[in-house]
Amino acid sequence: MDKEIIDQFILNSLSEDVGDGDHTSLATIPAGTKGKAKLLVKDEGILAGVELAVEIFHIVNADLKTSVFLNDGVKIKPGDIVLEVEGDAQSILKAERLVLNCMQRMSGIATKTRQIVDILRDTNTKVLDTRKTTPGLRYLEKWAVRIGGGVNHRFGLYDMVLIKDNHVDYAGGIKNAIENTHRYLKAHNKDLAIEIEVRNLAELEQVLQTGGINRILLDNFNFDTLKKAVELISGRYITEASGGITIDNIREYAACGVDYISVGALTHSVKSLDLSLKAVD
Numbered sequence: 001m002d003k004e005i006i007d008q009f010i011l012n013s014l015s016e017d018v019g020d021g022d023h024t025s026l027a028t029i030p031a032g033t034k035g036k037a038k039l040l041v042k043d044e045g046i047l048a049g050v051e052l053a054v055e056i057f058h059i060v061n062a063d064l065k066t067s068v069f070l071n072d073g074v075k076i077k078p079g080d081i082v083l084e085v086e087g088d089a090q091s092i093l094k095a096e097r098l099v100l101n102c103m104q105r106m107s108g109i110a111t112k113t114r115q116i117v118d119i120l121r122d123t124n125t126k127v128l129d130t131r132k133t134t135p136g137l138r139y140l141e142k143w144a145v146r147i148g149g150g151v152n153h154r155f156g157l158y159d160m161v162l163i164k165d166n167h168v169d170y171a172g173g174i175k176n177a178i179e180n181t182h183r184y185l186k187a188h189n190k191d192l193a194i195e196i197e198v199r200n201l202a203e204l205e206q207v208l209q210t211g212g213i214n215r216i217l218l219d220n221f222n223f224d225t226l227k228k229a230v231e232l233i234s235g236r237y238i239t240e241a242s243g244g245i246t247i248d249n250i251r252e253y254a255a256c257g258v259d260y261i262s263v264g265a266l267t268h269s270v271k272s273l274d275l276s277l278k279a280v281d
Contacts, residue, residue, distance in 0.1 A: 001051055001052070001055070001143075002139070003055075005139050006052065006055055006139070007055070007059060009136075009139065009140070010055065010056050010059045010098070011059065012136075013098050014059070014060065014094070014098065017097060017098060018094060022090065022093065022094050025089075025090045025093045025094065026090065029089050029090055029093075031090070032088070033088070033089040033090070034086075034087065034088065034089060035086070035087070035088070035089030035092055035279060035280075036084060036085070036086040036279070036280040037084065037085050037086075037092050037096075037277050037278060037279050037280055038081050038082075038083070038084045038277070038278055038280050039053070039081065039082040039083045039084070039085075039099070039103075039275060039276075039277050040079075040080075040081060040082075040275065040276050040277070040278055041076045041077065041078055041079065041080040041081070041082060041273075041274075041275060042078050042274040042275065042276060043076075043078065043107075043273040043274040043275070044075075044076065044077050044078065045075070045076060045107055045108070045110070045111030045273045046073065046074070046075060046076070046107060046110040046111045046113075046114045046147070046148055047070055047071070047072060047073065047074050047075075047076045047082065047103075047107055047110070048072050048073070048103065048106035048107045048109065048110035048143075048144045048147040048148070049072070049099075049102050049103035049105075049106035049107060049140070049144070050068060050070065050071055050072045050082060050083065050103070051072055052099075052102055052103070052106070052140065052143075053066075053082075053083065053099045053102070053103055054066050054068065054083070056095050056098055056099050056102070057085050057091075057092075057095050057099070060091050060094050060095040061087060061088055061091035061094075061095075063087050063088065063091075064085055064086070064087035064088065064091055064092065064095075065085070065086045065087055066083055066084070066085045066086075067083060067084045067085075067086075068082070068083045069081055069082060069083060069084075070082045070083070072110075072147045073110070073147050073148075076107075076273075082103075082275070084280070085277075092277075096277045099277065100275055100276070100277060102140060103273075103275055104272035104273050104274070104275050105134075105137070105140070105141070105144070105270070105272050106140055106141070106143065106144035106147070107144070107272070107273035107275070108144075108270040108271050108272040108273050109141055109144035109145060109148065109266060109267055109270050110144045110145070110147045110148035111148065111270075111273060112148070112265070112266055112270045112271075113127065113129075113144070113145050113147075113148025113149060113150040113266050114148040114149055115247065116150070116247060116250060116263065116266075117148065117149035117150060119247065119250060119251050120250065120251065120254050120261075123251070123254040123255070124254075124257075124259070125253075125254035125258055125259065125260065125261055126150070126151045126259070126260050126261075127150045127151065127250075127260070127261055127262075127263055127266070128150065128151050128152070128153045128240065128260045128261065128262040128263070129141070129142055129145040129150060129151075129152055129153055129262070129263070129264075129266045129267055130153060130242075130262050130263070130264040130266075130267070130268075131153075131154070131156065131157075132264035132267055132268040133267045133268070134267070138155070138156070139155075141267045142155065142267075145266055145267070148266075150266060151260070153262060159192070160192055160193050160194075160195065161181055161185070161192050161193065161194045161195065162195045162196075162197070162217070163177050163178070163181065163194070163195065163196040163197065163213075164197045164217075165197055165199060165219070168196075168197075168203075173206075174196070174198075174203060174206040174207055174210060175206065175210050177196070178194070178196065178207075178210050178211075178212050178213060179210075179212075181194055181212075182212055193214045193215065194212070194213045194214050194215075195213065195214060195215035195216070195217055195240070196213050196215075196216060196217065197216075197217040197219050198216060198217070198218060198219065198229075199219055199220065200225075201225060201228065201229060201232070204216065204218070204229055204232060204233075205232075208232065208233070208236075213237060214237065214238060215237055215238040215239070215240060216229075216233060216237050216238070216239055216240070217240045217241075217242060217262075218239060218240065218241050218242075218258065219241075219242050219243045220242075220243035220244055221241065221243075223252055223253070223256055226241060226253065226256040226258065227256045227257065230256055230257040230258060238259050238260070239257075239258040239259045239260070240258060240259065240260040240261070240262055241253050241256070241258045241260070241261050241262070242261070242262040242263075242264075245261055245263060246265075250263070
C-alpha cells in the first residue's frame with residue numbers, strides 16, 4: 001500500500017461524503033458514545049480491501065481499534081466476519097460507507113481476477129488489467145487485481161509507451177511511430193518500455209522488420225492467426241493478446257502461446273461483493 005496515495009484518496013473521499021458534518025450521527029448519537037461493529041460477509045468470493053479499511057478507520061479517528069480476522073486474498077462466504085472495529089460510535093459511522101464502497105468493489109475485482117487466474121493456472125499465460133478503470137479509483141482497482149492474483153499492466157500514460165492503432169495511423173505508419181518514439185525518449189532522457197499494437201499479420205511483419213520494441217499486443221486476432229503470430233515472433237518479444245476475450249474462451253487464447261492476456265472487464269464491469277457493517281451490542 002502506498003500510504004501517500006491512499007491517505008490522500010481517503011481524505012478526498014471523506015470530504016466528498018461528509019462535507020461539514022455527518023449530521024444524522026451528530027443529531028442522534030450523543031457525543032462520546034462508544035460502539036462496536038463487525039464487518040459481515042454476505043456473499044462468496046475473494047476478499048480485498050482489508051488493509052485499506054484499517055487505514056480508513058485510522059484516518060477517521062486514530063483512537064478506533066480494529067481487530068482483523070480475515071486478510072486480503074482469502075476466500076470468503078456468507079456469515080464470515082472480516083473484522084471488528086471499536087471506539088467512538090460517530091466515527092465508526094462516518095467511516096462505514098467509504099469502507100464498504102471500497103471493499104465491495106475491490107472484492108468484486110479480486111473475485112473476477114481469481115476466477116480467470118484459476119482458469120489459466122496450468123498454462124504459461126498471465127492475466128493483465130488495463131487502464132479501463134474508474135477515474136479516481138485506479139490505484140484501488142489495480143491493487144485488487146494483484147490481490148486476486150493478476151498482473152498490473154502500465155498504471156497510466158506516463159510509465160510505459162503503448163503505441164496503439166490510432167498512434168500508428170496519426171504517425172503515418174508503424175515504422176514512423178517506432179522511430180518517432182525512440183527519438184522522443186532519447187531527447188527527453190526517458191527509459192520506458194515500448195509496446196506496440198498490431199491488427200493483422202502484415203502489421204506484425206512491419207514491426208518485426210523495424211524492431212526496437214519490447215512487447216507486441218496482438219489485438220482481435222482469431223485463434224489460428226494468433227498461433228501464427230506467436231510462431232512468427234518466436235520468443236523475440238513479449239506477447240500480449242486482447243480483444244473479444246471472455247471467461248468462456250480465454251483458455252483457448254492462452255493455448256495459442258501468448259505470454260499475457262489483457263482483460264478490461266477485470267475493472268470496468270464487475271459485480272461488487274455484498275458486505276455490511278453491523279453494530280454489535
